[in-house]
Structures are given as C-alpha cells and as structure tokens.
Amino acid sequence: MIKEVQIQIPAFDFNNEKKLNQYLHSFLGINKHQSFEFEILKKSLDARSKTIFYNLKIRAYIDEPLPIESDYQFRPQLVSNNEEVHIIGAGPAGLFCALQCIMNGLKPVIFERGKDVRERRRDLAILNKEGILNTESNYCFGEGGAGTYSDGKLYTRSNKRGKLQTVLEWFVQFGAESNIRYDAHPHIGTNKLPHIITAMREQILACGGEVHFSQRLTDIEIKSNQIQRITLNHHTKENVKNVVLATGHSAGDIYQLLYKKNIFIESKPFALGVRVEHPQEIIDQAQYKCVTRPEYLPPASYSLVEQVNDRGVFSFCMCPGGIIAPASTQENQLVVNGWSPSKRNNPYANSGMVVSIKENDFSNETPLGAFNFQKEIEEKSFIAGGGKYVAPAMRLNDFVNHQFSNTLPKCSYLPGVKSVPLYEVLPDFVYQGLQKAFYSFGKKIKGFNSNDAIVVATESRTSSPIRITRHAESLQHVQIQNLYPCAEGAGYAGGIVSAAMDGINIAEKLLENRNQ
Numbered sequence: 001m002i003k004e005v006q007i008q009i010p011a012f013d014f015n016n017e018k019k020l021n022q023y024l025h026s027f028l029g030i031n032k033h034q035s036f037e038f039e040i041l042k043k044s045l046d047a048r049s050k051t052i053f054y055n056l057k058i059r060a061y062i063d064e065p066l067p068i069e070s071d072y073q074f075r076p077q078l079v080s081n082n083e084e085v086h087i088i089g090a091g092p093a094g095l096f097c098a099l100q101c102i103m104n105g106l107k108p109v110i111f112e113r114g115k116d117v118r119e120r121r122r123d124l125a126i127l128n129k130e131g132i133l134n135t136e137s138n139y140c141f142g143e144g145g146a147g148t149y150s151d152g153k154l155y156t157r158s159n160k161r162g163k164l165q166t167v168l169e170w171f172v173q174f175g176a177e178s179n180i181r182y183d184a185h186p187h188i189g190t191n192k193l194p195h196i197i198t199a200m201r202e203q204i205l206a207c208g209g210e211v212h213f214s215q216r217l218t219d220i221e222i223k224s225n226q227i228q229r230i231t232l233n234h235h236t237k238e239n240v241k242n243v244v245l246a247t248g249h250s251a252g253d254i255y256q257l258l259y260k261k262n263i264f265i266e267s268k269p270f271a272l273g274v275r276v277e278h279p280q281e282i283i284d285q286a287q288y289k290c291v292t293r294p295e296y297l298p299p300a301s302y303s304l305v306e307q308v309n310d311r312g313v314f315s316f317c318m319c320p321g322g323i324i325a326p327a328s329t330q331e332n333q334l335v336v337n338g339w340s341p342s343k344r345n346n347p348y349a350n351s352g353m354v355v356s357i358k359e360n361d362f363s364n365e366t367p368l369g370a371f372n373f374q375k376e377i378e379e380k381s382f383i384a385g386g387g388k389y390v391a392p393a394m395r396l397n398d399f400v401n402h403q404f405s406n407t408l409p410k411c412s413y414l415p416g417v418k419s420v421p422l423y424e425v426l427p428d429f430v431y432q433g434l435q436k437a438f439y440s441f442g443k444k445i446k447g448f449n450s451n452d453a454i455v456v457a458t459e460s461r462t463s464s465p466i467r468i469t470r471h472a473e474s475l476q477h478v479q480i481q482n483l484y485p486c487a488e489g490a491g492y493a494g495g496i497v498s499a500a501m502d503g504i505n506i507a508e509k510l511l512e513n514r515n516q
C-alpha cells in the first residue's frame with residue numbers, strides 16, 4: 001500500500017533514524033511491527049517558533065518496496081552518426097540541451113570558449129591570488145559555465161517553464177546528493193559541481209556527442225535568414241544545420257557580434273547592486289533566535305525585499321557559509337558574485353543586494369544600451385578598487401549613514417577589498433535604493449546593519465541586460481531560422497535550473513520543428 005502524509009517533526013530529531021521511524025509509524029497509523037520504506041517528497045525548515053521544525057511530505061510504501069527507477073531518468077543512446085546540432089557554450093543550458101538532444105536522437109556538438117573544469121580551477125587560483133584574469137577561463141567561462149564554481153543553489157521560481165524534476169533527477173544521476181529532489185531550497189556546493197559536470201561530459205562523449213574546449217564562436221555567416229557557417233577561433237565550420245546559442249549573460253562579445261551582423265537583439269530591464277557579507281553567526285542568531293547555532297540546523301539564510309521609490313530592491317543568490325568571488329570576464333571591469341561549498345561551513349554569509357534597472361535608466365539609442373550601462377559601472381568599480389580585481393567596499397553601517405569607512409572588517413573576497421565611498425561609484429538611484437532598503441532590512445534581521453558587515457561592489461550580472469529575441473512557440477530566433485537563442489544569455493532564464501530547463505526545451509523544439 002502507498003500512503004502520503006504531511007508531517008512536522010522537531011529539527012533536532014530529523015537525523016535520529018529511530019525517532020524518525022517512530023514518528024512515521026505514528027503518522028502513518030501503522031503498528032510498530034509493520035514494515036515500510038519511504039521517500040521524502042518535500043522538506044522545508046520552519047524557524048518561526050521557539051522549537052524549530054521540519055515540515056515533511058512523505059510517501060510511504062507499506063509492505064511493498066520502493067520503486068527502483070524514476071520516470072525522469074536520463075536514458076543514453078548512441079547518436080554518433082545522427083544529425084548534428086551545434087551548441088555554443090557548455091553552461092547548464094548547453095549541457096542539458098546536449099543531454100536532451102541525445103535522448104531525442106540528435107548528435108550534440110558543443111563548442112566552449114573556456115577550458116575543462118580541472119584546467120579552469122588553475123585560472124581561478126591565479127585570479128584569486130594574483131589578481132590576473134584569464135578572459136577565456138574564469139568564474140563564468142569554461143566547462144559547466146557560470147554554474148560550475150557557483151553555489152549550486154537549485155531553486156527556481158520559474159518551475160512552470162520546463163522540466164524541473166528532470167533537471168534535478170539528472171543532477172542526482174550524475175552525482176548530486178538525492179536530497180536535492182525534495183529540499184525546499186536545494187543546494188549542491190562548489191566542491192561537488194565539477195565532478196557532476198565532468199560526469200555529464202563523459203556521458204555526452206560516450207553517446208557519440210562531441211565537446212570541444214577553447215573554441216570561441218567569433219563569427220557567423222548568414223544567407224537567406226539562415227546561418228550557413230560559423231567561425232570558431234578563426235576555423236570555419238561549413239554546413240551548419242541548427243545553432244543553439246547558450247553563451248550566458250557574460251558573453252558581451254556575442255551581443256556585439258549579433259549587433260554588428262544586424263541580428264535582432266534588444267535591451268531589457270535587469271538588476272544591479274552590491275554583495276553584502278556578514279559573519280554567519282549574526283544571521284544564525286537573528287534567524288534561529290539563538291546564541292550559537294545547534295549542529296542539527298543548517299547555516300541560516302535570508303530572503304529580503306523592499307520597494308523603494310517604485311523600484312524593487314532585493315537580496316539575490318544568498319550564500320550562507322560562503323565566499324565572495326571575483327566574477328569578472330573582461331579586463332578592467334569588476335564584477336562580484338558568491339558561492340559556498342556543500343557544507344556551507346565558511347564563517348561568512350553573503351548575498352547579492354540589487355536594485356531593479358528599468359528601461360528609462362539606460363540609453364535606447366542602440367539595442368546595446370543596457371549592456372553599455374552595466375559595463376560603465378563595472379569599469380568604474382574596477383578603477384575605484386585600484387586594479388588587480390581589488391573590490392571597492394564600505395562597512396554596511398557607513399553605507400547606510402553615507403560616510404567613508406576608515407577601516408574595513410574582514411572579508412572573504414580573496415583578491416582584496418579597499419575602502420571607497422560607494423556613493424561615488426554607484427549611480428545615485430542605486431546607492432539611495434540600497435541605503436533605504438538596508439535601513440529597513442535592519443529592522444527585519446537583528447544585527448543586519450552591523451559594524452562587522454561589509455558591502456562590496458559591484459553585483460552587476462544578476463541577469464542578462466539583453467534579449468536575443470525568439471518566437472514564443474518555435475523558440476527560433478525572430479529573424480534567423482536555424483538560430484536558437486537559449487537560456488540566460490538570451491534573456492530567457494536566470495539561474496542554473498531555469499537555464500538547464502531552457503536547454504531541454506530547446507532540444508525538444510529542435511526535434512519538433514524538424515518533424516514538422
């Protein structure tokens with residue numbers, strides 16, 4: 001018999017197998033001699049009251065075994081001699097598109113400008129230690145895209161836009177922990193993602209697909225609204241059938257190339273701001289109302305939002321127990337982001353804090369208006385930091401009080417931070433929006449406006465400033481028929497899961513459009 005129940009148990013009992021079994025016997029209404037197996041369908045933490053609970057949705061198999069295979073599994077097949085699809089970019093979108101192409105009997109051929117995950121790690125170390133950026137291999141470019149050395153949070157609000165369960169299941173199949181299937185806020189961690197990405201690549205190759213590194217798309221040739229040839233690092237590839245453009249939101253050169261080729265693109269609203277970092281214990285104390293976080297609770301997080309002068313100001317990509325990372329991709333432009341390892345055991349909690357950027361904030365003279373606006377602030381931030389990817393920063397309470405920080409607290413950002421009045425770096429409306437929002441966040445989270453919290457600029461790559469517009473139905477570009485703009489870089493996704501879902505959607509459309 002299969003039975004589903006919603007249960008609430010004190011968090012301190014969750015890892016105690018015996019206790020958990022007792023709770024389940026009681027909630028399922030079965031006697032203690034009856035055997036059952038169970039799977040968790042949903043798990044969320046409820047820290048609103050003094051006793052902290054887990055809310056669980058459980059499916060129990062009473063006197064019958066658990067099903068062995070999920071309906072969402074990746075099923076490999078050999079596609080070496082099948083029709084090719086050229087996928088540009090090996091981020092979550094490109095990789096999941098390639099895997100779905102294989103399931104659909106198409107042969108994926110991936111071209112990635114960066115290096116494989118292992119080689120890429122060396123370039124990250126040089127950037128962090130010496131402040132030297134490799135513009136082709138960094139936190140955004142290389143195998144696995146911006147998703148590899150990220151936090152690996154797999155939470156998305158756009159779960160209706162695609163096959164969320166498939167994405168989570170494939171992550172598990174390629175090495176992620178099974179709890180990502182049911183956690184309310186699933187997370188993988190930077191230490192585990194490279195192995196998962198490598199396993200995906202090995203599967204693609206084993207099925208007869210191709211993955212080429214250090215191959216940057218530099219040109220495309222179009223005739224009769226069709227891409228005929230693509231150029232990769234100056235080698236030309238003829239007889240191109242379909243091109244999936246999954247180059248992410250940091251590939252500014254792609255936006256410039258499309259603009260130069262008169263391919264329709266448009267500026268779109270996005271969000272920009274700073275990254276804020278607190279000692280993790282401040283967030284734990286505020287969220288769990290405790291002095292020291294008990295071991296059975298995960299490092300606490302927050303999600304904050306405020307409306308200031310008709311603009312949304314919100315926290316973005318919060319990383320408990322994390323590190324602030326240099327996420328620049330171009331020389332002389334400063335971008336920060338955040339990541340955390342699977343255990344989230346660093347002593348700091350960081351989060352993006354961003355202000356919505358609207359259409360009338362940037363010039364509409366060219367379709368690159370929003371991109372140019374973003375670039376200008378990143379350049380200003382780089383200059384303010386004094387080079388070598390040192391980031392301009394302030395104490396959070398000085399930021400709120402509009403005063404220069406004479407000293408800075410410790411910060412996890414490895415290239416280093418420099419005290420700079422950020423009101424001279426950020427546009428006024430961004431600074432003022434953040435200032436007002438921080439003031440009210442301080443009322444929501446005790447200790448938020450602490451002297452030990454730091455504000456680091458700039459968090460500017462939250463989503464794409466450009467849309468590479470496609471038809472809603474066929475997912476083909478509005479003008480170039482065999483071009484499939486995909487995921488974050490095209491303005492149709494934001495985050496790992498939604499990018500992966502969009503990659504799968506594109507592979508499904510490729511098959512559907514071909515069959516039509």
Ligand SMILES: Cc1cc2nc3c(=O)[nH]c(=O)nc-3n(C[C@H](O)[C@H](O)[C@H](O)COP(=O)(O)OP(=O)(O)OC[C@H]3O[C@@H](n4cnc5c(N)ncnc54)[C@H](O)[C@@H]3O)c2cc1C
Binds near residue numbers: 254325
């Ligand atoms: C440090 C950090 C932490 C993050 N944490 C999270 C998180 O916890 N959760 C979350 O959901 N999201 C997170 N993100 C964002 C997330 O990584 C992206 O939303 C996601 O990776 C977008 O997927 P994508 O495939 O569309 O693009 P990308 O991941 O950006 O991949 C694009 C790929 O295309 C390649 N490329 C670009 N131009 C070319 C070219 N001309 N030729 C060939 N290849 C090219 C790039 O090298 C890159 O590998 C984080 C990002 C960063 C940088």
